[in-house]
Amino acid sequence: xxxxxxxxxxxxxxxxxxxxxxxxxxxxxxxxxxxxxxxxxxxxxxxxxxxxxxxxxxxxxxxxxxxxxxxxxxxxxxxxxxxxxxxxxxxxxxxxxxxxxxxxxxxxxxxxxxxxxxxxxxxxxxxxxxxxxxxxxxxxxxxxxxxxxxxxxxxxxxxxxxxxxxxxxxxxxxxxxxxxxxxxxxxxxxxxxxxxxxxxxxxxxxxxxxxxxxxxxxxxxxxxxxxxxxxxxxxxxxxxxxxxxxxxxxxx
Ligand SMILES: Nc1nc2c(c(=O)[nH]1)N[C@H]1C(S)=C(S)[C@@H](COP(=O)(O)O)O[C@H]1N2
Ligand SMILES: [Mo]
Numbered sequence: 290x291x292x293x294x295x296x297x298x299x300x301x302x303x304x305x306x307x308x309x310x311x312x313x314x315x316x317x318x319x320x321x322x323x324x325x326x327x328x329x330x331x332x333x334x335x336x337x338x339x340x341x342x343x344x345x346x347x348x349x350x351x352x353x354x355x356x357x358x359x360x361x362x363x364x365x366x367x368x369x370x371x372x373x374x375x376x377x378x379x380x381x382x383x384x385x386x387x388x389x390x391x392x393x394x395x396x397x398x399x400x401x402x403x404x405x406x407x408x409x410x411x412x413x414x415x416x417x418x419x420x421x422x423x424x425x426x427x428x429x430x431x432x433x434x435x436x437x438x439x440x441x442x443x444x445x446x447x448x449x450x451x452x453x454x455x456x457x458x459x460x461x462x463x464x465x466x467x468x469x470x471x472x473x474x475x476x477x478x479x480x481x482x483x484x485x486x487x488x489x490x491x492x493x494x495x496x497x498x499x500x501x502x503x504x505x506x507x508x509x510x511x512x513x514x515x516x517x518x519x520x521x522x523x524x525x526x527x528x529x530x531x532x533x534x535x536x537x538x539x540x541x
Contacts (some may be wrong), residue, residue: 350502363492366462376462398518401448436483482503505539
């Protein structure tokens, strides 16, 4: 291995250690997610510690006006009801053919009330509308208006146990991810049922799509089926970002 590579590695390790140190002042609601000794991912801990240690937990992502809304490409999984697609889900196809009347969002894990919510129930809870910029790791960005219930409202309804540290979100197309409680309870973290004043289109994640506005686009999971409140960090295995080489935390 060349001198230069070794130096780079050392720098990355240093960043990781600095990151760990940063958490000492990051407050009690955060815990360092493990990086499995993955050298490249150690820098993520640095980013995470920096954001959680130095930036306000309540800082808001910028919001825009209606006139700034742009066209919005649909990427990744686009229709889990389509038998021909990689993301096909029998369960989703059934719900889709019934206009999602039988859809239920499941809330599981460390809550007093493990509950299911129909779309109607979610729409009857306090609604939030926000116009934000979605930034994809592939290099494009787009602005849209999202309407839905704050995740914190749903979690409060279910009474989260005090030792909760993370939430895991599962989807019908078998991608999953997890988030710390700071992002889960953030006022702009919503479960959207509407987009640009209309119903959320299938291509953009109907019937329910997570919006986590202070992180990169792939954290805003489409086709949400279940939310689990956890004490321990969960990388979501092969369905999650870390094991496929992506960062778990990408704050902006
Ligand atoms: N369930 C699910 N959520 C997902 C994806 C996906 O493939 N499946 N792709 C992610 C990525 S990489 C991006 S950029 C956005 C794309 O959202 P859009 O299709 O509404 O543009 O959704 C994210 N959420
Ligand atoms: Mo993306």
